Amino acid sequence: MLRRFWRKAWAIVSVNHALMNEYRAEIVLWALSGLLPLVLMGVWMNVSRGGQFGMQPVDFARYFFAVFVIGQFTTVWVVWEFEGDVVEGRLSPLLLQPIDPVVRYLGMHVGERITRVVFIVLFCAVFFGLYPGAVWWPGWANLGTAMIVVALAFAMRFAMQYTVALVGFWTERASAIESLTFLCFMFLAGRIAPLAVYPEGLRRVLWWTPFPYIVDFPVTILLGHEADPWPKAAVMLGWLAFFILLNRITWRRGLRHYSAMGA
């Protein structure tokens, strides 16, 4: 049973890795399209020279660089993939195979991530070469914790976006809804500014939403600033369970609607 699972997982991931290697030029461009944090880094470093935010320019440099790196690992595009499959009729053959289509979508993301790693390593080398003052070492424990939390953040982000994608069973453009959630990620997750500079009241509210767990939280661990990450990691697990449950309910209802309307 386990052997079969791994064989399936390996076949799907390795073939998708081969596919993503075909698109390596595009992947570099996609990765570069996530450079916004580095633009914001410049802005915040300038603004923070007065020291009024309780953070030094180098702290902002490290923060936004970490946002960029973590963004590379948590980027998800399943909503566009699924929408295309529904609109162009590619979902039907997937439904006729004895495996949930989500496994294929996950395989695509993991395969792409492996291709992207080379680019990320190169980019890190260039960045630290140009700005050696920003080099930091989070320590093995923080690095290990960050890796776990980034994996959780990716799973959460994937489950959230895949649930939005499933709205595609009812409407042809689920990606329009995703654009709204993207706005939340921009302003509420810590992408546009560290949550540390937000007013205390707002910060407290934001931690009740899933957004900061996908950007701000992994970043602060990677920077070595989070002293006790496990309670928040447990909250992430709770959110993940919630989105998986919501996803499965939506999947079942959507499938019923899809098969009722003529697939």
Added chain:
Amino acid sequence: MIAARDLAKSYRTAAKEPGFYGTLRHFFHRRYRSIDAVKGISFSIEPGEIVGFLGPNGAGKTTALKMLTGLIHPTAGSVQVAGHTPFSREHAFLRRITLVMGQKQQLIWDLPVLDSLRINAAVYDIEPAEAKNRVEELSRMLGLKEQLTQPVRKLSLGERMKAELMASLLHRPEVLFLDEPTLGLDVNAQAAVRKFLLEYNALYGATILLTSHYMADIVALCKRVMMIHEGRLIYDGSLDAVLERFAPYREVKLELKQEARAEDLRSFGEVESVDGREARLIVRRDDLTQTLERLLGTLEIVDLTVSDPPIERVIGKIFHDGASAVPKTELAATPT
């Protein structure tokens, strides 16, 4: 192997008028219309049978195939395929069937065919050694070899269809639903696909239900055909009997000693063409013997041939006339 009873499917679709006003109206006051795609069809197919599913565009063939594979829920009626209710989509059922619709379904466009086959082998839990054997067998049967290592996008239409068939049959399904498997292929590729399907059917005793607009596919593969028109099954029986039932006439080709005029031939039957000394007549089957006697007694004939009208023409006429092509008594008695 397949049993459908009173299978019906209706669905709602949005109706929108063209133009700006139509768009506004559609936005604020969306109107829907109900489409009865399949209207209570019943039939059964035995294991190992190859059955042609014929009908004009929009007749309900694809909707019926989708119900049989479990992609869509029937609005009414019941269906069993290989002992399973298709729309439950149990894995045990999905392992026993396949549906081929078009040529860009299973294969990964930018990778070699072998990569798609690798995923399918894993998905269907086929051991690597066994998968290798099956790929070799299918590639031999389909005449694909070096093409398997080429990206799918570089393959010709025919090669792609063959590769699609390979991907669909790697798990050796017992029931094959094929929707236009030779669409757009050249004559040689069509013949190769037909030969392969016959070989696969003989080798594994697979049950095949296929739709095709090419009568050559139907004639080569199917002893039995089902015809669907506007969602109703209007014929279910042998292909040979189609001519008996729907074409109660024969084509008589004449070569005369002297040139003839159409007016001279009208008393013998419907004059299809007159070209110098050659003429073609359509004669009712019941009157054939009597007409031939009259022809031979009246005209100086060099050569005379009697043949069935081409099957394409007969089927085309049935589709054109729809249910009215079938006598009401026969429609009621059609073995559904």
